Amino acid sequence: MRWLWTIVALSLSSTAGAQETLETEDAGEEAPATTGTRGTYPLPGEPTASVSGDFNGDGRADVATTTAGGLVVHLRTWAGTFQAVASPSISGFLAAADFNRDGRLDLVSTAATADVPCGIVVHAGRGDGTFTSGPFVPFVHRVEGAGAPPNYWRLFCKSVRTGDFNRDGNPDVALAFGIQGRAFPASISGSFDVFFGNGAGGFGTPYTPDDEQPFWTHVMLATDLNGDRATDLVFGDTERHLSGARANRVTAFLSNGSGGFTQSYDVDVTATTGNAVFEAISGGDFNGDGKADVALVLEMFGAGIPAGEPRPLTVLLGNGDGTFGAATAVGTTRGAQDVTAADFNGDRRQDLAVISDSSGTLSVFYGRGNGTFGPPSDLTLGGPLFSVLAGHFDLDRRVDLVITSRNPAILTLLRNTGCERRFTLADVHRFPWPWRCFMGGW
Numbered sequence: 001m002r003w004l005w006t007i008v009a010l011s012l013s014s015t016a017g018a019q020e021t022l023e024t025e026d027a028g029e030e031a032p033a034t035t036g037t038r039g040t041y042p043l044p045g046e047p048t049a050s051v052s053g054d055f056n057g058d059g060r061a062d063v064a065t066t067t068a069g070g071l072v073v074h075l076r077t078w079a080g081t082f083q084a085v086a087s088p089s090i091s092g093f094l095a096a097a098d099f100n101r102d103g104r105l106d107l108v109s110t111a112a113t114a115d116v117p118c119g120i121v122v123h124a125g126r127g128d129g130t131f132t133s134g135p136f137v138p139f140v141h142r143v144e145g146a147g148a149p150p151n152y153w154r155l156f157c158k159s160v161r162t163g164d165f166n167r168d169g170n171p172d173v174a175l176a177f178g179i180q181g182r183a184f185p186a187s188i189s190g191s192f193d194v195f196f197g198n199g200a201g202g203f204g205t206p207y208t209p210d211d212e213q214p215f216w217t218h219v220m221l222a223t224d225l226n227g228d229r230a231t232d233l234v235f236g237d238t239e240r241h242l243s244g245a246r247a248n249r250v251t252a253f254l255s256n257g258s259g260g261f262t263q264s265y266d267v268d269v270t271a272t273t274g275n276a277v278f279e280a281i282s283g284g285d286f287n288g289d290g291k292a293d294v295a296l297v298l299e300m301f302g303a304g305i306p307a308g309e310p311r312p313l314t315v316l317l318g319n320g321d322g323t324f325g326a327a328t329a330v331g332t333t334r335g336a337q338d339v340t341a342a343d344f345n346g347d348r349r350q351d352l353a354v355i356s357d358s359s360g361t362l363s364v365f366y367g368r369g370n371g372t373f374g375p376p377s378d379l380t381l382g383g384p385l386f387s388v389l390a391g392h393f394d395l396d397r398r399v400d401l402v403i404t405s406r407n408p409a410i411l412t413l414l415r416n417t418g419c420e421r422r423f424t425l426a427d428v429h430r431f432p433w434p435w436r437c438f439m440g441g442w
Helices: 002-013 435-441
Strands: 020-022 034-036 039-042 047-053 062-067 070-076 082-087 094-097 106-111 119-125 131-138 152-163 172-181 188-195 216-223 232-240 246-255 261-268 275-284 293-301 310-316 328-334 336-342 351-356 361-367 373-380 385-391 400-405 410-416 423-426
Touching (some): 039 082, 047 385, 062 094, 119 172, 152 216, 172 216, 188 216, 188 232, 216 275, 232 261, 246 293, 293 336, 310 336, 328 336, 328 361, 328 373, 351 385
Parallel strands (some): 034 423, 275 336
Antiparallel strands (some): 047 062, 062 070, 119 131, 152 172, 172 188, 216 232, 232 246, 275 293, 310 328, 351 361, 361 373, 400 410
16 A cells, blocks of 8 residues: 555655755765645735734634734634734834733834824733734834934834843833934944733833943843843844944843843954944854853944855853853855744754745755854745744644745745654645655655
8 A cells, every 4th residue: 555655645745836945065974855745825025024823713824924014913724824813004113922811912103193103002912813003102212312303314123022131020122223313423332121911901101221332222032041040131132333344243131030130241253344234143052062152143344345245143152041152153144134043843842943035045054053054055036034933833842934025025935844863844734644745756
């Protein structure tokens, strides 16, 4: 009967969509092949941010994406596809939590008004993929000195994250923003506010640093750096001096668990003398010591630097006290745009998935469990890729990927079939395990 099942599996593969396999260059270690069929879903405009969660309470991971045309929530169906629900009035950067403790997942987005350039809005989930928007909550940091009105050119939101920063069990919100002075590029600063949730969808007295930081925040991560159950903050910053030189710093702020923060780390992690900014950040435990680590993507630009240049992927291993060891270069990916961490091949070691906005390539770096990674396994998807999310989108305990793209504005679901050590992604299973492992050249 084995030959019969093999024939059936092979015949099913002919209807499962086109397969792609790309080999990586030999870097001293064989990279697992990456193959996949792709299911794409249109977006109402170019994407701004994406977040995953169960927005309709069916136990399946869904995806919420803000775009130039508003919010669209892709709800996972029993058939293994996505069903779109649109909310055109919601835009901005995005994060998710249950702010009113009703058991339904809510959203928080950045927003602005005619008078206030940055703030947040909580959108209470109805449990069906739609939301009810609450009031606008403005940023509270007092902008003073050279960056104060009317001297600043613009102030703008850069990122929003959720966590429990004061250990009261209620979700809180961290908002990062940048200030660009009229004397740009001489005057650049930034700061952040933390809004402490009251468990009813509102917020108590927020926290804001006394002074602006001498950096322009580009990426922000909320994670527990020292194991005290209070969420801390990590920033990827760009500090630009009057001379025009740049420093690309990683800074960390430890929460004291009662509404305050202390800076615990501030180090320039790059050796570049050119123009560079952090493009993306992701957290994980890359060496298996139970301490939070960080992965960052750095973008270089300016005169003489071609568009889509190879961008360094850097890892900092946490010491468990809010500081990090020396930055380690994992590799480079041409035009790297976003990064996410997860165990993709089931070996209990965290891997890194990186997407490119120039080559349209997904690159997966498989972790060795000691803070280092093997050579990348690549899959070309095409188009300028924008963001990547890892999650369990099909209830099979394997980590899948959702990728958003620009021009065309689409969302792509890549499903992890989990065949041996090889990283295989497919939209919909049309053949059972282990027969799917014979597909695409197995």
